[in-house]
Amino acid sequence: MKIYIVDDDKDLTKFMVELLETAGHDVSYSNDSTQAAKEIPKQKPDCVLLDLMMPGMDGMELCKLLRGKKSLATTKLIVITAKSYAFDRKRALNSGADGYINKPVHEKTFAAEIERIFADKMDLTFWGVRGTLPVPGEKSLRYGGNTSCVTIEFARGAFFIFDAGSGIKSLSDWIMSQGPKKIDARIFLSHPHWDHINALPFFVPLYIQGNTFEIFGPSHGDITVHELISAQMDGVYFPITIHEFASSVAFRDLNEETINFNGIVVKTMLLHHPGQCLGYRIEYNGRSICYITDNELFLESDEEHYDSFYVKNLIKFIEGADVLITDTTYMDDAYASKVGWGHSCVSQVIDLADRAKVKELYLFHHDPDQSDDDIDHKLATAQKMLKDRGSKVVCIAPHEKMTLQV
Ligand SMILES: [Zn+2]
Ligand SMILES: [Zn+2]
Secondary structure (H helix, E strand, C coil): CEEEEECCCHHHHHHHHHHHHHCCCEEEEECCHHHHHHHHHHHCCCEEEECCCCCCCCHHHHHHHHHCCHHHCCCEEEEEECCCCHHHHHHHHHCCCCEEEECCCCCCCHHHHHHHHHHCCEEEEEEECECCCCCCCHHHCCCCCCECEEEEEECCCCEEEECCCCHHHHHHHHHHHCCCCCCEEEEECCCCCHHHHCCHHHCHHHHCCCCEEEEEEECECCECHHHHHHHCCCCCCCCCCHHHCCCEEEEEEECCCEEEECCEEEEEEECCCCCCCEEEEEEECCEEEEEECCCCCCCCCCCCCCCHHHHHHHHHHHCCCCEEEEECCECHHHHCCCCCCCCCEHHHHHHHHHHCCCCEEEEECECCCCCHHHHHHHHHHHHHHHHHCCCCCEEECCCCCCEEEC
16 A cells, blocks of 8 residues: 555654555655645555644644545545544544544554555454353354354444344453453344343443443333343342443334444344344445344245245345345254244255345354254255355354454
């Protein structure tokens, strides 16, 4: 990349130039923002790194000025600053910045972080891939034994968490290991069954002042998401109540709807599962991830339950997604005795993914009686079914802590 750095701190500029040149980038710089404002439109770099507090023209002003230039429409503007206040981060992003990195500059991660913001991809991580019940022990060492939790991190700083099964404890440990850092996240719950909410009380960032959370999920008639969460932490079933959350937490009930969070679009759809359960489709910069669990598709031969209208709607909802994460709890033979339990079997998931022409299918929410070897077998079966249909869908069985960029 062609990178231009604007920072009045000469030593730090030198350090950043060294790090980025070592990573193979072509770097220019200026310690004077007024001079940089003149040079940058001429040089048309791929990426500008700018400090906020500078004499003369400050970084916010420079950011606005550069963003207003048509010739720099594709140039990424990244703020590198010692100011860690949420207010400044929001103001910078509103002024047209594509990313916001807090100083000090870390030698090991700096170049990679700049490259990540430049690529502007979604970082998808699995923290728990199982359903129903956590399964610790020797049979779940490879895929992990935790229940549902998946995150999407956006380069511009947004952080989405899907479900709060026992996997959220590992997410909590990872966040806490990063040192003091303010978290501003949205938690989307598919539904309030235990395996999707019961580790929320163990998510430590909720108890830290200065953090901000919004918790979304489907209401259950006259029971709101707020009530669903507080009920499992009422002092009897868990000794700590939600009044002890020191972070700022807001709750919001969802139905089938579309919400736009600064260019990140979240769509929801009600799923076939006991009680209200929502599937999510996240769209950003022409890419999409669908999180569809828990969900029962039924067999087409089951005239009593199979709902072709629902399946068509679901296909439309997930159509063309880059990633589909979906409930594939059972092998077909085991499903025969589990009809009506709210979960799907392999053949129906394959049919769904192929008809919807998703690019990658992630098998999710495994039955607690399945060992790692059983999941290997499920994956091999799914891959063979796709091959037999001549499908282009790539099928993966994710393991805990697996991360990919979408
Ligand atoms: Zn579940
Ligand atoms: Zn469920």
